[in-house]
Amino acid sequence: MSDIISQFKKIPTTCISDAMQGLNNLHPAIKPLKEQYTISGRALTVKMPVGDNTAVLQAIRDAKHGDILVIDAKGDTYRAIAGDFVVGMAQTLGIGGIVVDGVIRDIAGIKELNFPVFSRGTTVSASAKAGAGEINVPISCGGTAINPGDIIVGDVDGVVVIPQALEQDILESALDKMEKDQQRSDEISGNRKAAIEYLDKILSKAKK
Ligand SMILES: O=C([O-])CC(=O)C(=O)O
Numbered sequence: 001m002s003d004i005i006s007q008f009k010k011i012p013t014t015c016i017s018d019a020m021q022g023l024n025n026l027h028p029a030i031k032p033l034k035e036q037y038t039i040s041g042r043a044l045t046v047k048m049p050v051g052d053n054t055a056v057l058q059a060i061r062d063a064k065h066g067d068i069l070v071i072d073a074k075g076d077t078y079r080a081i082a083g084d085f086v087v088g089m090a091q092t093l094g095i096g097g098i099v100v101d102g103v104i105r106d107i108a109g110i111k112e113l114n115f116p117v118f119s120r121g122t123t124v125s126a127s128a129k130a131g132a133g134e135i136n137v138p139i140s141c142g143g144t145a146i147n148p149g150d151i152i153v154g155d156v157d158g159v160v161v162i163p164q165a166l167e168q169d170i171l172e173s174a175l176d177k178m179e180k181d182q183q184r185s186d187e188i189s190g191n192r193k194a195a196i197e198y199l200d201k202i203l204s205k206a207k208k
């Protein structure tokens with residue numbers, strides 16, 4: 001895992017989101033299949049028509065080790081973009097995780113694989129393999145623009161996208177935010193006097 005990818009992996013998505021003024025998070029309905037799943041890697045983007053997962057298979061075939069498949073399935077919740085067989089192949093070929101603005105199926109089998117999938121949930125019906133779709137093009141996923149190579153970080157709170165051109169600056173601000181959050185908790189949590197002082201300070205500033 002490259003250095004910047006492993007550094008982002010240690011930062012909660014909430015701090016990364018704060019470093020981007022809350023602008024680049026996917027729709028919060030896109031959640032990990034298991035709470036403990038985390039992902040951090042570069043986006044291999046997939047644009048597919050509703051109900052045709054050919055481009056997902058192409059992306060799995062072409063992915064580099066550690067890539068995160070980010071799939072624009074238009075928010076469709078009727079046709080699964082993959083089940084345990086397709087997800088198993090993604091795992092076998094070294095993909096780092098799957099994020100989809102859509103749904104999956106065979107979730108008992110996918111949970112057994114222990115492979116991180118973030119989706120809108122599950123369904124029963126599969127997609128056709130009709131040959132449409134594109135990979136490695138700019139997409140919109142969960143209401144957010146994503147370009148191939150952007151950094152994707154996901155955890156129990158959701159998924160954030162770090163645009164490639166800004167990644168070093170965002171890393172620094174997110175690390176700073178994480179440290180400040182920790183300091184604030186250490187000083188204030190469980191301390192009644194410090195909590196009242198903190199609230200009074202924020203409230204008086206907000207009401208000016
Ligand atoms: O084959 C598909 O597209 C979906 C499926 O059931 C699997 O991957 O197990």
Ligand SMILES: [Mg+2]
Pocket residue numbers: 083084085106
């Ligand atoms: Mg299946």
